[in-house]
Amino acid sequence: MTVSEMQFQARASESAPTGGGIEGRSQWQLTWRRLLHDKVAVASMVVIVVMVLLAITAPLFASITHHPADMPFTNTGTTSTGAPVGPGTHGFWLGTDYIGRDLFIRILYGARISLFVGIVTTAIATVAGVSIGLIAGYFGGWVDAVLARFIDTILAFPYIVLALALAAIFGGSLTIVIGVISFFSWAGISRIVRGQTLSLKEKEYIEAARSLGAGPWRIMFIDVLPNLMGPVLVLATLYIPTAVIFEATLSFLGIGIPEPTPSWGSILAEAQNYYTVAWWYVVFPSAALLITTLAFNLLGDGIRDALDPRTERIFAAGKGRRRRRRVAGAVLGPAGPASVAELGE
Amino acid sequence: MSDTLPRDAAPPMPPDPDTEDDVLVRVDNLVKHFPVRGGGLIRRTVGQVQAVDGVSLVVRRGQTLGLVGETGCGKSTLARCIAGLIPVTSGTVTFEGRNITNLSRRDMQPVRREIQMIFQDPYGSLNPRRRVGAIIGDPFAVHKVAKGAARKKAVQELMERVGLNPEHFNRFPAEFSGGQRQRIGVARALALRPKLIICDEPVSALDVSIQAQVLNLLADLQSDFGLSYLFIAHDLEVVRHVSNDVTVMYLGRVCESGPRDQVYDSSRHPYTAALLSAAPAADPDAAAERRRIILTGDVPSPINPPDGCRFHPRCPKAQDLCGQQEPVLEVKPGDPATHKTACHFPVQAGESLARVAGRERR
Secondary structure, rough: OHHHHHHHHHHHHHHHOOOOOEEEEOHHHHHHHHHHHHHHHHHHHHHHHHHHHHOHHHHHHHHHHHHOOOOOOOOOOOOOOEEEOOHHHHHOOOOOOOOOHHHHHHHHHHHHHHHHHHHHHHHHHHHHHHHHHHHHHHOOOHHHHHHHHHHHHHHHOOHHHHHHEEEEEEEHHHHHHHHHHHHHHHHHHHHHHHHHHHOOOOOHHHHHHHHHHOOOHHHHHHHHHHHHHHHHHHHHHHHHHHHHHHHHHHHOOOOOOOOOOHHHHHHHHHHHHOOOOOHHHHHHHHHHHHHHHHHHHHHHHHHHHHHOOOOHHHHHOOOOHHHHHHHHHHHHOOOOOOHHHHOOO | OOOOOOOOOOOOOOOOOOHHHHHEEEEEEEEEEEEOOOOOOOOEEEEEEEEEEEEEEEEOOOOOEEEOOOOOOOHHHHHHHOOOOOOOOEEEEEEEEEEOOOOOHHHHHHHHHEEEEEEOOOOOOOOOOOOOOHHHHHHHHHOOOOHHHHHHHHHHHHHHOOOOHHHHEOHHHHHHOOHHHHHHHHHHHHHHOOEEEEEEEEOOOOHHHHHHHHHHHHHHHHHHHHEEEEEEOOHHHHHHOOOOOEEEOOOOEEEEEHHHHHHHHOOOOHHHHHHHHOOOOOOHHHHHOOOOOOOOOOOOOOOOOOOOOOOHHHHHOHHHHHHHHHOOEEOOOOOOOOOOOOOOOOOOOOOOOOHHHHHHHO
């Protein structure tokens, strides 16, 4: 040990607080801090939290307005010609649907279905996808060959056709919807996890774990899994809006959640016939769907940026400069940006 | 850690080589071939990489066996075979008189407590997502030795023992320097108080000043815990510093093995002599005076090794016999019974291969 290094060590141990110990910041703590600096991601989180709260408190709003979700108000909720009433009339904040039910309350209840399906299917797909991907990637050999071909088959399958067939056999239900969406979602996650596992298992620390006597399951879940949680988290966040839209699609086609339970997809399917006389009937459920899926997508992008340590430096350099550099680079190629940026400034 | 000067780390010379009691590990005629598969659907085996081809060696209790050879000669493969990380093609590994070759994972589990490894790359061998405390505590967790507060205490004692601040328990590997990270690897290997630690180039990735620290730490631990080391390196001076015995490998075979001073000071195998002559000398006067043996050509492919002596295409002393008959690893006339050489025409005392090589080139 050199003298300077000994001095450095001595100083380091002197200044260290005794007792409590020193805790390093984990990757997650650093990611979270970066995420909080991303305005778009924070806004998305706020939107998602508000959506979830609205969905949870849907019965509360129903009792405030005295408009249960499934009750048609034939007198106040429809006009004399039988058309839906517009927003604000007779205490219907966002108007009514074709038989006089409160559209606002139905959208809130629809949010329950959409968010529930989105989150539950993503959870199932993530757990299944990560497990199968880990097993295929870590064990390799024939296990991998079988599982990888299975993943390819799922990804190549026309899912709408299968969903139609299943709905025809079993009838639409929440379970079928969740089952179908989960079944078609895990494969994408599996493929990414498998690829990551294939490269991670060659690392020396995996060999170190094996030399200690750790078994394959311990290595997979304690040594490999934490290293691929980043991509999995991003993927999961991006799968939620996909699942929400998937559910809406199934309900729109009439093979999703059965009536009278409201779902954004089924509300939109009904609204098709009335949009010429009731614009709100289309606009508000669409807006709910759009805002929710957009928020999840933007949050996913934000998490992806936050997981990448280099983003912080880009943010520090300023967004304006980043944009200018990108434009200049597109025109002039890699040699151009510096000089163009100087000219601009 | 306090002394900055390198010192002689090797304990006294081994006692009589015939006593089996002090043999910890015996490797007998170990062979490891990796199949080379062709492309296409069927992936037929088209050849074998003969990474290790009939190696025998012995590690004695409380002593260090140095294993040297250039990159790709099968040192690390041999280490992984002994540690039971990869299956052995043929031959046996005996640990404390018990055959541990190709044991199932369950049967190997108790042996793993006795044989631990230190890896070359202090960055690659520690999981970046896990805290140091968890990494060093891994052996306890895997072998269900200590839990909770007891494990934390044991881990902190280990950290202190290898010269780390025990308060850095909760840090991540990225927050440590290369030398400190290698200490973490040492602590992890030491956790279960093994009898043998296989050091796979433990200092190759470190700065020279840090190398000395880690080597001294390993020497201290050896005398404190009576550890045996199988020390793999390509740095000849490092091996000379730490080893009692030295084995030289070339292309999957042993060229020469014996007590350190025998191998270094009266090398018999031309390859050993060439290797030693190529090592940089720290003293500029010595560097100017010494004569290097320049080997021609490259190491042949282990898929298709040369017949006879594997070194003969590059050997300055090679004759027809060398390409026809494989030399046996045996004691050469005039050598002690512990010094074995696999060569038909061993280097004689005072013989200069540099001149031989020079003449051939002209």
